[in-house]
Amino acid sequence: MSLTKGDRQMNIEVPAVFPVSYQALEQEAKKLMSKGAYGYVRSAASNEETLRKNTTAFEKWSILPRMLRNVADIDMSVTLGEHTYPYPIFIAPVGMQKLTHEEGELATARAAKTIGVPFIQSTVSSYSIEEVKAATVDSPKWFQLYWSRNEQVSFSMVERAERAGYEAIVVTVDTIMTGWRETDIATQFSPLKEGYGKANYESDPAFMHALGEKTDHESMIQSVLDNIHYPEMNWSHIAALAKRTSLPIYIKGILHPEDVQCAIEAGASGLIVSNHGGRQLDGTVAALDALPAVVKAANQKVPVVFDSGIRRGTDIVKALALGAAAVCIGRPFVYGLGIDGQVGVEKVLENLIEETRITMSLAGIARVKDLNQLKLIRE
Numbered sequence: 001m002s003l004t005k006g007d008r009q010m011n012i013e014v015p016a017v018f019p020v021s022y023q024a025l026e027q028e029a030k031k032l033m034s035k036g037a038y039g040y041v042r043s044a045a046s047n048e049e050t051l052r053k054n055t056t057a058f059e060k061w062s063i064l065p066r067m068l069r070n071v072a073d074i075d076m077s078v079t080l081g082e083h084t085y086p087y088p089i090f091i092a093p094v095g096m097q098k099l100t101h102e103e104g105e106l107a108t109a110r111a112a113k114t115i116g117v118p119f120i121q122s123t124v125s126s127y128s129i130e131e132v133k134a135a136t137v138d139s140p141k142w143f144q145l146y147w148s149r150n151e152q153v154s155f156s157m158v159e160r161a162e163r164a165g166y167e168a169i170v171v172t173v174d175t176i177m178t179g180w181r182e183t184d185i186a187t188q189f190s191p192l193k194e195g196y197g198k199a200n201y202e203s204d205p206a207f208m209h210a211l212g213e214k215t216d217h218e219s220m221i222q223s224v225l226d227n228i229h230y231p232e233m234n235w236s237h238i239a240a241l242a243k244r245t246s247l248p249i250y251i252k253g254i255l256h257p258e259d260v261q262c263a264i265e266a267g268a269s270g271l272i273v274s275n276h277g278g279r280q281l282d283g284t285v286a287a288l289d290a291l292p293a294v295v296k297a298a299n300q301k302v303p304v305v306f307d308s309g310i311r312r313g314t315d316i317v318k319a320l321a322l323g324a325a326a327v328c329i330g331r332p333f334v335y336g337l338g339i340d341g342q343v344g345v346e347k348v349l350e351n352l353i354e355e356t357r358i359t360m361s362l363a364g365i366a367r368v369k370d371l372n373q374l375k376l377i378r379e
Ligand SMILES: Cc1cc2nc3c(=O)[nH]c(=O)nc-3n(C[C@H](O)[C@H](O)[C@H](O)COP(=O)(O)O)c2cc1C
Pocket: 040, 041, 042, 054, 092, 093, 094, 095, 096, 122, 123, 124, 144, 172, 252, 274, 275, 276, 277, 278, 279, 307, 308, 309, 310, 329, 330, 331, 332, 334
């Protein structure tokens, strides 16, 4: 089997009819990607219980729609902090997108710009902050930080995101070490080791300074891994970052309502309820089932964004009805990227937006801002 640099199988063509359902997207992406790369995206930690629960959780909540409420003008816009966005949808931070397609984050960020969806760039992206910014001037972008054990590297990356005009920093707190991922162990797949996620490190002056003379591939990757692996991390690191940046900080990976207060006290401006798509700690509560208590604890002091398990427009509406301010799309866009690059991501986003529009209309709620009035029944 011959593979391109993007770990794509070359003999397979873009399907004539673009897949619509999540299952079809996954199936098509499976044909296009190498076994290791596909396994890395699809799989999750340990027994994959959390991965499964994340999606079945949506079926336990049923919409109680209202009729005849004039839904001719659907307004999907949302305001988070000082920014208003046209849809309640973000591109989730997903690292190493060259794995999926040679144009990686450049293709995804361009698609996000075309559709009008903010792009959250991962620390371990295949293209640097500066490259993504150059490819998509004037579109809303956020930067996701994997805290570096060497805090000068963390601060330096945040400063670069500030200079590039990124609108917020997302600090992921559920990945102080990588989860137990049996598929990747079995396929011996380690995308970081292959060098797919080093662009932001290579172009970081603080990281390169700390690296000194040892700039060979092995040393560089080992240093990236050593920086991300940081079991000592605690809330004081968030407080230190909050003192250094004027950008809003969103804490990604919150499930327990008591962590809401920790995050706010440390200086967070927002939260992302997420279990990392089941890729970190397995056996957790489904992200959707954690959402209501976190929303309650946040008490409208900070916006609560949601991810983990969003597969279609009805999922988006349910998450918003349970109090999420917006949602992040993860695996669905990754498969779109694998299937047809920028165009594939655009199609996935268009379908999600269209299904959300129809769901809101048929449920009788015209504005995303009013979705908290939509009644859901727990079955
Ligand atoms: C291939 C892959 C790579 C990811 N890389 C990152 C990352 O670099 N940083 C991060 O905060 N989350 C990362 N995530 C987690 C996503 O941001 C998001 O939480 C998750 O995909 C949501 O689950 P879902 O895709 O099942 O909806 C990654 C997810 C996938 C599938």
